[in-house]
Amino acid sequence: MRPYVSLFRIRFINGLQYRAAALAGLSTQFAWGFMNILAFSAFYRANPAAFPMAFPHLVSYIWIQQAFLALFAPWGTGGKAVETIVNGNISYDLVRPMDLYNRWFIETIGDRVSRAALRCVPILLVAFILPEPFRMTLPPDMRQFALFLVSVPLSMCVVTVFMMLDTIFTFYTMSRYNAIFIFTAEFLAGGILPIPFFPEPFRTIAELLPFGSMQNVPLRIYSGDLAGMDALKAIALQAFWLAAMLLLGKLLMKHSLKRVIAQGG
Amino acid sequence: MKLYFKYAAMNLKSQMQYKFTFITGVVSRIALSFTSVLSVLFMFTRFNEVEGFTLSQALLCFSVVSMAFSLTEVFARGFDIMPRMLGNGEFDRCLVRPRGMIFQVLASHMEFARLSIFVSAVAVLCYAVPNSGVVWTWDKIITLILMIVCGAVVFFGLFIIYAAFSFFTVEGLEFMNVLTHGGKEFGRYPFVIYGDGVLRFLTYVVPMALFQYYPLLYLLGRERSKLYMFMPLFALLFILPSYGFFRLGLRYYKSTGS
Numbered sequence: 151m152r153p154y155v156s157l158f159r160i161r162f163i164n165g166l167q168y169r170a171a172a173l174a175g176l177s178t179q180f181a182w183g184f185m186n187i188l189a190f191s192a193f194y195r196a197n198p199a200a201f202p203m204a205f206p207h208l209v210s211y212i213w214i215q216q217a218f219l220a221l222f223a224p225w226g227t228g229g230k231a232v233e234t235i236v237n238g239n240i241s242y243d244l245v246r247p248m249d250l251y252n253r254w255f256i257e258t259i260g261d262r263v264s265r266a267a268l269r270c271v272p273i274l275l276v277a278f279i280l281p282e283p284f285r286m287t288l289p290p291d292m293r294q295f296a297l298f299l300v301s302v303p304l305s306m307c308v309v310t311v312f313m314m315l316d317t318i319f320t321f322y323t324m325s326r327y328n329a330i331f332i333f334t335a336e337f338l339a340g341g342i343l344p345i346p347f348f349p350e351p352f353r354t355i356a357e358l359l360p361f362g363s364m365q366n367v368p369l370r371i372y373s374g375d376l377a378g379m380d381a382l383k384a385i386a387l388q389a390f391w392l393a394a395m396l397l398l399g400k401l402l403m404k405h406s407l408k409r410v411i412a413q414g415g
Numbered sequence: 416m417k418l419y420f421k422y423a424a425m426n427l428k429s430q431m432q433y434k435f436t437f438i439t440g441v442v443s444r445i446a447l448s449f450t451s452v453l454s455v456l457f458m459f460t461r462f463n464e465v466e467g468f469t470l471s472q473a474l475l476c477f478s479v480v481s482m483a484f485s486l487t488e489v490f491a492r493g494f495d496i497m498p499r500m501l502g503n504g505e506f507d508r509c510l511v512r513p514r515g516m517i518f519q520v521l522a523s524h525m526e527f528a529r530l531s532i533f534v535s536a537v538a539v540l541c542y543a544v545p546n547s548g549v550v551w552t553w554d555k556i557i558t559l560i561l562m563i564v565c566g567a568v569v570f571f572g573l574f575i576i577y578a579a580f581s582f583f584t585v586e587g588l589e590f591m592n593v594l595t596h597g598g599k600e601f602g603r604y605p606f607v608i609y610g611d612g613v614l615r616f617l618t619y620v621v622p623m624a625l626f627q628y629y630p631l632l633y634l635l636g637r638e639r640s641k642l643y644m645f646m647p648l649f650a651l652l653f654i655l656p657s658y659g660f661f662r663l664g665l666r667y668y669k670s671t672g673s
Contacts, residue, residue, distance in 0.1 A: 174589050181593040185601050185609060192608035193458060196465045323435070329443035337450035349460050 161260025480602030483566025
């Protein structure tokens, strides 16, 4: 366990160095959040009855999404891992006495947490003091907030193990871009449009797929859009997908490492 | 001009060497357009219309903006990766050659896999054109072409500004993405739905509404004045300050060394 803790710390501290970049990125995320809320409010005015979420719930959804973008976004393992597979440096990693899957996993988590830590505070602070239609609300009660706190790390891990599959795929394709993973995950997880806005049966399908266990769950639990038994069920499904994809990833990794050809020389 | 085509052929040939990468590039970009269209589709199946615009009319906006953006992305890719060109000294090599800088940056990088966004936007346009309720006469067709071409020029101006900023910072500037990629993302709805403030900004500061919202009103016959038809031409003025800023940046540029 010790080496993993220190790997996490290295990545976390490393990520904290990029404070200026994080600040510069904030303006983008604010603009993105505002434009999204403005677009949704236009649709809300067009037909409030057809709106599948309460409007303040949607506003919280968008701001938390922006604040914790780095936790939930379907980004890869930071490019480094893919790079080593393609250029052959993977052979160094393979001789180290450490499981490669676990190492990539923990490094990615470290990256994600440090980036989110830098960005979430200013975004949330501002989101709470904005004027009315844009203002973010507190969760309805402590229970809901506690469920949110359970669901956040789960969904971060689900995204990460899914994107690990993408990285492992590189062993077979030797191509740097398997971007199709990213776009499908982005859309089906509710990154562009929250899943409640999907018409049936797409909504039910998306909720059951592993993508539905990503950002969809915590973002909706926070505001109370997903509550009670439904929230517990969603969290259980998250745990299931995490276990299933973790297992699949480890098996695939084992298989691919048996036949890996180190590129370059 | 001949030289430009030579460069283009060279780019195309070198990208065709990596066929698998090219194909995955094409497939993933089609997936990207597809998810965007799907989100518009989902919103309109639920709400039918927004600010009086229907699905096909929004898709008209989507395809115009996507086409304009992808033309710029394919042919002005060099400006998009300017920080990298500065970092690895590629730009310094351009400086010693006896050709214009803009020409060289344009010619040295083209990414043809990104043309797939253009192709999928054409497909969307083919759906939207008969269903949008536009009576297609000659002036309407000219308006549509103006929208696409002038849109590409506005995005080109933004790319130039992005590149010019990187002369000062050497790093890429994330906030420019709001205007470039954001413009493409949010341009899938007529800009008026974002409210007066945003519309004013996109009219007078970054003239994206000039090639999207106003000429759309002319297409739909809501505004009959020819002024709205030629609105995209006013957007061309945007290239002047962008070019000026680029010149300014070039004057202050110090090499990154090495």
